Amino acid sequence: MSAAPAIAVKPVAREPGNTFPVAVVCLAILLVWYFAAIPMNWVVTGPKIAAGGGGLSNLLAFSWNEARPVLPAPHQIAMELWKSVFTVAPWSVKSLVYHGWVTLSSTLVGFVLGSLLGVALAIAIVHVKFLAKSLMPWIIASQTIPILAIAPMVIVVLGSIGFTGLVPKSLISMYLCFFPVTIGMVKGLTSPEVMQLDLMRTYNASANQILWKLRFPASVPFLFTSLKVAVAIALTGAIVGELPTGAIAGIGARLLQGSYYGQTVQIWAALFMGSFLAAALVWLVGVAERFTLRRMGVKP
């Protein structure tokens, strides 16, 4: 008798890595940027070319190395970032770490306050019927006012009663970031199915028990989605809060100084610092989300 042939096992298909396509896209953006710098900086480079020798190598050298270009080249921004992050003491006013921290601290305070306010409003709206009708229009109206219009008023009013620095900026962050949390959490807290709510009714559960044992756990995925939006706009709020008073510290102050003195490279470096901060914050919320959902036993 011959042995039965071995049964073949289908190998688990592996996701192909996507490093290569990502790298290609980044490279394409850099190329477009470098190319765009040539016409954008023509105002500055044009006269120089006309005065001293022309030629392609001169055009490129001028376009990508101006001290005050209209559009700085990526490597100029990278060098400015390097200089202001690593070559100066982190507590010096020339350090982007210092300015970043000033903005980050008020962002975080505003984010925490705004998220708490957002969750509290959502809980109130879900539980008290008339609040949905009476509060919601005001909540939406609050977000249609341009933040640039309201920020100076907040800063000036609070400044006149002695609050300066972190508090007014945090309040502007809070004002911006409670909104997505409220909207997301109203959706999340009302997401349980009728059957799951009926079940609680058969147990004669209290509103409090329904909130903590059903509505809140069910809303967690919605909460994290809202928090990602909220943390990014909390940062925007803090930066905007630094603009109107000519603050001397923070990413916003750095942007303002850059524009006073025509330091475009400094502006761009500060913008990049802001983007890195936002990306890092959103990433951190994502990590917290994955951790929490795994703890809750969500299907991987």
Added chain:
Amino acid sequence: MAGPVISARELSLVFQTADAPVYALSRVGLEVEDGDFVSFIGPSGCGKTTLLRVIADLEQATSGTITVNGMTPQEARLKRAYGYVFQAPALYPWRTVERNVGLPLEIMGLDNAPERIARNLELVNLKGFEKKYPWQLSGGMQQRVSIARALAFDPKLLLMDEPFGALDEIVRDKLNQQLLELWDRTKKTVVFVTHSIPEAVFLSSKIVVMSPRPGRIIDVIETNLPRNRTLDIRETPEFLSLAHRVREGLKAGHSYED
């Protein structure tokens, strides 16, 4: 001897809609005795689920009277008189099997939770699955968890709304057998909604045949089959004649017409 567990008289539930009122229940009368296994059978729209929901105080009748354990349905619900099993398991996905079964115990503040959870999981043959999450279980196992959850706080009355409707026939047969054993062992009173004739005849001590438009009771059949029956009973003449009578009742209620 105490009175009936459920007693309904002239019970009606009428929904007012834009064009005409809808009679979900029309002058329904019903008695369920302690230890009965009562099935409501009929086509969609006959009011069988509505009647169950009225008993559970998830819906309120518009006229007539109904008592559960001699009280109004609301009083009975507030006293946590019944366990309810829904059409879907309705488990909370963030809770493990044991914490799902323990949910009513947490809410009612009952002690002995670990012992109650273990006993009821054993009753539905799910020992060893305590730490699993719902998504790790099959549909039939999930529904068994929801039965254990309904039994966890030891209600004397079990209300089941097409609990096996979404399961395949083989799983359904097995669960019917297990439910019957559970009923025999625990001596609970069970009210069971179904649209399957074999299921109703196999499980019940009393079959309530209902028909739609308006939702009403056509026939009430006492089955008198032995309590500890097996699936084989479905081939016996007694079983077939009961199934025939149910079908005749449905036909009389125009359930097979468009």
